[in-house]
Amino acid sequence: MRARFNNTFDVIASGSNISNFEWILAYMFQPLDISEISFENNHSIAEELGAIENPYSLLETKQTPYKLYQADNTGSSEWLVPITNNQYKTLNSALEEMKNNEQTFLVWATIPNDANIAVENLAENHVFVSISSKQIGDNQLTVSMVESILATAYTYGFQQVTLDIGLDQIGKYDLTAPIDTTNQINIVDLNEAAS
Numbered sequence: 764m765r766a767r768f769n770n771t772f773d774v775i776a777s778g779s780n781i782s783n784f785e786w787i788l789a790y791m792f793q794p795l796d797i798s799e800i801s802f803e804n805n806h807s808i809a810e811e812l813g814a815i816e817n818p819y820s821l822l823e824t825k826q827t828p829y830k831l832y833q834a835d836n837t838g839s840s841e842w843l844v845p846i847t848n849n850q851y852k853t854l855n856s857a858l859e860e861m862k863n864n865e866q867t868f869l870v871w872a873t874i875p876n877d878a879n880i881a882v883e884n885l886a887e888n889h890v891f892v893s894i895s896s897k898q899i900g901d902n903q904l905t906v907s908m909v910e911s912i913l914a915t916a917y918t919y920g921f922q923q924v925t926l927d928i929g930l931d932q933i934g935k936y937d938l939t940a941p942i943d944t945t946n947q948i949n950i951v952d953l954n955e956a957a958s
Contacts, residue, residue: 780834781811781812783832783842783844784808784812785812785821785822786822786827786844786845786847787842787843787844788800788819788821788822789821789822789823792821797821798820798821799818799819799820799821800818800819800821801818801819802819825918826850826851826852826857826918826919827845827846827847827851827857827915827918828845828846828851828857828858828860828861828911828915829843829844829845829846829861829873829910829911829914829915830843830844830846830861830865830870830871830872830873830911831843831844831870831871831872831873831907831911832844832868832869832870832871833869833870833871834869843873843907843910843911843914844870845914845918846860846865846870853882853919854882854890854892854915854916854919854921855880855882857915857919858874858880858882858892858894858912858915859880861873861874861911861912861915862874862875862876862878863876873907873908873910873911873912874894874896874908874911874912875896875897875898875899875904875908877896877897877898878894878895878896878898878899879893879894879895879896880892880893880894881893881894885925888920888921888922888923889921889922889923889924889925889941890916890919890921890923890924890925891924891925891927892912892916892924892925892926892927893926893927893928894908894912894926894927894928895928895929899928899929899930900930901930901933905928905930905933906933906934906936908928909926909928909933909934909936909938909942912924912926913942913944914944916944917944917945921944922943922944922945923941923942923943923944924941924942924944925940925941925942926938926942
């Protein structure tokens with residue numbers, strides 16, 4: 764598999780940005796059974812990752828909650844990123860963690876802090892997640908919440924999530940049926956998702 768990034772794509776060189784980008788790549792490509800990526804055209808990100816001449820090996824994603832990283836106040840650089848500074852043994856504990864901001868690291872909660880969360884395993888690879896909050900609505904924050912839940916559930920081995928958040932549809936997601944966690948692309952362009 765070859766990943767191709769155009770000249771306008773840029774990751775600001777810092778330890779946390781590169782680390783976040785590595786996790787994004789892992790979530791994007793591991794569901795497709797890809798373990799290595801080769802970069803074309805000697806893109807600068809390949810140098811940052813140490814992958815100029817050799818393929819880059821993806822990080823393994825396991826039991827990781829996802830939150831929203833925002834590089835600045837403009838909203839132009841926002842991504843879902845994994846939180847790897849602690850262990851969360853259950854999906855429920857990961858979802859509870861996703862209610863907390865990490866302002867020092869420019870990482871923000873993806874689940875409202877007033878949310879009531881219930882989790883139930885429906886089958887080996889299928890989980891039911893119910894979230895109620897006054898902040899849930901037809902908005903980009905709710906789309907980001909759904910995407911972060913899918914990314915997080917994937918790292919716990921779930922292939923499908925049935926969501927009950929009080930809506931039938933949000934963004935591209937039909938919430939009346941189970942949603943596959945595989946083949947979900949984790950680069951979140953909030954400007955595109957809002958349109």
